[in-house]
Amino acid sequence: MTHNTPLSPRPLRRHSDVTRRVLTAAQLRAQGVTAAETNEQCRPGGPWQQILPGVFLLHPGPPTSEERLHAVLSYAARSAFRETPAAVAGVPAQPNADEPRPAPRYSDAVITGLAALTLHGFSSAPPLPSLDSIDVLVPRMRRLRTMGCVRIVRTPVMPTPSYVTGLPVAPVPRALADAVAELSDAGAVRRLLTEAVRGGHAEPAAVVRELTQARLLSRPHVVDAVETLLAEGRAIAEDHLYRMVRAYALPDPVWNVDLRLPGGPHLGGLDAYWPEQAVAVELDTRAPRQEDDALWSEYARKREMLERLGITVVHITPKKLRDSLEQQATVVRTALMAACDRDPAAYVVVVPR
Known part of the structure; x- marks a missing residue:
């Protein structure tokens, strides 16, 4: 084949968007373009270029960002642009630019x-x-x-x-x-x-x-x-x-406080506390650990100690507050309403943090 030998226009006429401008060697073969024809089109000064091994850009200019992304995925994927049989069997003589085309799938x-x-x-x-x-x-x-x-x-x-x-x-x-x-x-x-x-x-x-x-x-x-x-x-x-x-019109708590027993030990800090109902909210903002989580053990120890004193502790994660604020408000409201059915909590000293 000489440089003047025309190439079948079939692939070129179909590639009107990025999924038609970036193709692998296998996809070109499926559309009837031989390796020799691909090499001819990618000659210096030719209309195509090889952007990555086995991946071709069907225009001579620099790739766009979108084309680079598709080229990277085409290179790395096990298979790309899985076509329907009709799409690879041949190209109509006058293709419709608006013809639906399957989205690329990269494995x-x-x-x-x-x-x-x-x-x-x-x-x-x-x-x-x-x-x-x-x-x-x-x-x-x-x-x-x-x-x-x-x-x-x-x-x-x-x-x-x-x-x-x-x-x-x-x-x-x-x-x-x-x-x-x-x-x-x-x-x-x-x-x-x-x-x-x-x-x-x-x-x-x-x-x-x-x-x-x-x-x-x-x-x-x-x-x-x-x-x-x-x-x-x-x-x-x-x-x-x-x-x-x-x-959600909850009663105002006291914010960011420490609890202590009168004349006794420190019980721990809380993000919000309702003294009359003896209900506490603690934000669980721990960083995950690969091994035993000593901080979680501390959370559990504090919660157990407070609940022995009759204080209800509600643990809430940042994700729950972000994704289901109304649901978390309902949990807190339920705990506050249930206070009247519980035995009175032990007296504790509340001090600002």
Whole structure:
């Protein structure tokens, strides 16, 4: 074949969107384009280009961000763009540009890291065009190499992806862990973790769990960022608790207090306490641990001691306050209403924290 030999126009005339501009060698073969024809189209100055091994961009200019993402997934996935039989059998002489086309399906490949955070809407993550590489999660046993704009991240267990503009994207906690693993800038790490919580993208506990599993908490700048993350998470949870009391017309409690027995030991701190009903609310903002959770043991010990004194303790997580505020208000209201049916609680001293 010479450079002047025309190529069948079939593939070119169908590729009017990104799923038609980025194709693998297998997909081109399925549409009747031979390897020789593909190589001819990808010659220097030709109309196509090979963007990654086995992945082709069907125009000569630089790829868009969307095209890069599809190319990365096409390279890393076990299979991509599973077509209906009619779509691969042939192309009509005059294709309809509005013809429905199956959404791309990528098996065992998920966008993660900074690219995933950008897709999730993080303002502190860099724009896609500025990323030199795009992280993609694949199963540990896959035989793939980091190549071009693809950085392969292996994992023993693939996460259940979210879908952003039809692309499989790692959940925010996992994407954060993969991004933080590559960042040495303490400020950038802190901004990402803070935005995850402040923007409602993830619960602090879920983020810390992923950072722990990735063994990143041995890095001082990550530990510092996690402390900021947990403080931010507690502040948001406290704000939700205040809002719950106001919005659902609960009686005003005393806020952020310590309880003590008269002349006796310290019983522990509480986020809200109704002295007349002897009902307490405690926010469960613990960071997850891989081993025995000493802090949970402390929570349980305090709760047992208070309940022996006749004080009802309601534990609420930040996630429950965020997702089911009315339900949590009902739980607290029920505990307050049940106070009249209980024996009077022991007298305790209430002091501000």
